[in-house]
Amino acid sequence: MTVSPKSIDDIIHGRLRLGIMAYLSTVSPASFPELQKKTGATHGNLSTHLSKLEHAGYIRQEKGYRGKRPQTLVYLTDTGREAWIAYLEVMRDILEL
Amino acid sequence: MSKSSQRGDIDYIKSLAEAGRDAPILGGRIGLMWSVLACITLFIHYLALTGTGPVPINRIGLVWMTFGIVGTIASVILSRSLYEKPGLSSIKNRLAQALWTGNNILIFVYALAAGVSASLGRVSFAIMDTILPLAFGLYALTAYVLYKVGGEKSGRLQGMISILLVPVSLYFQGDPVLYLIAIAGILLTQIIPNILYMTREPGALSES
Numbered sequence: 001m002t003v004s005p006k007s008i009d010d011i012i013h014g015r016l017r018l019g020i021m022a023y024l025s026t027v028s029p030a031s032f033p034e035l036q037k038k039t040g041a042t043h044g045n046l047s048t049h050l051s052k053l054e055h056a057g058y059i060r061q062e063k064g065y066r067g068k069r070p071q072t073l074v075y076l077t078d079t080g081r082e083a084w085i086a087y088l089e090v091m092r093d094i095l096e097l
Numbered sequence: 098m099s100k101s102s103q104r105g106d107i108d109y110i111k112s113l114a115e116a117g118r119d120a121p122i123l124g125g126r127i128g129l130m131w132s133v134l135a136c137i138t139l140f141i142h143y144l145a146l147t148g149t150g151p152v153p154i155n156r157i158g159l160v161w162m163t164f165g166i167v168g169t170i171a172s173v174i175l176s177r178s179l180y181e182k183p184g185l186s187s188i189k190n191r192l193a194q195a196l197w198t199g200n201n202i203l204i205f206v207y208a209l210a211a212g213v214s215a216s217l218g219r220v221s222f223a224i225m226d227t228i229l230p231l232a233f234g235l236y237a238l239t240a241y242v243l244y245k246v247g248g249e250k251s252g253r254l255q256g257m258i259s260i261l262l263v264p265v266s267l268y269f270q271g272d273p274v275l276y277l278i279a280i281a282g283i284l285l286t287q288i289i290p291n292i293l294y295m296t297r298e299p300g301a302l303s304e305s
Contacts, residue, residue: 026117
């Protein structure tokens with residue numbers, strides 16, 4: 001089987017975005033500081049990559065308050081889960097070549 | 098992309114997926130609170146049955162109602178301290194939350210129906226003793242699901258002891274000793290595991 005580079009989902013295919021998708025596939029929603037701690041990303045870097053994933057419809061961010069403290073919850077959407085599964089299948093095919 | 102960097106990326110995403118899968122159970126403090134309250138109430142019930150306690154047996158329903166009200170209020174307060182814990186929405190924690198909500202509703206409805214039926218003279222008050230095997234059956238089911246689906250290793254032994262307590266608590270129906278057995282059962286199947294869950298809890302994370 002030949003896998004063209006186009007088969008790889010570029011939105012997911014980045015180290016930090018991969019990490020975000022991997023964590024959200026098992027914990028959704030996750031809070032922003034939770035994702036920051038687990039991925040080891042800086043605040044700004046995580047924000048940028050979350051925006052890219054949100055723009056593609058793979059995640060959804062919900063900004064609100066828990067008591068007086070701000071809280072951002074990040075959800076993996078159904079589209080995001082499908083894209084994540086498809087990405088893993090493509091990666092498996094590449095590794096099997 | 099070199100093979101070593103690919104391997105590094107795969108290790109990284111694997112560790113994150115595992116972090117979510119292995120997120121510890123967070124409801125330890127709530128489980129512990131309910132378990133301790135249940136043990137206190139069961140002991141008062143035992144004393145009432147043997148005629149040695151401060152509450153006569155015909156008032157024991159009020160004690161159980163107080164147990165339900167205090168437990169529910171304390172649950173709401175304690176659950177607030179969990180909102181900023183990482184892993185709250187992991188599969189294991191969502192399973193535990195759903196199972197315990199279901200258990201509590203079922204036990205409440207069963208106890209209420211049994212109490213009303215007995216008060217109206219339709220059945221004997223001895224029916225109240227059947228709540229205990231039902232509860233241990235539900236504990237066993239919960240522990241089994243958390244073990245099989247959630248990968249919670251302690252659930253295996255917890256489930257085995259709980260299921261063993263179903264025939265034991267049926268055998269001792271009508272005997273006040275049943276309530277002491279239930280206390281010992283809760284200590285083994287709920288109090289000890291919930292203390293263990295609490296020791297594994299991560300710290301809270303908040304947004305600055």
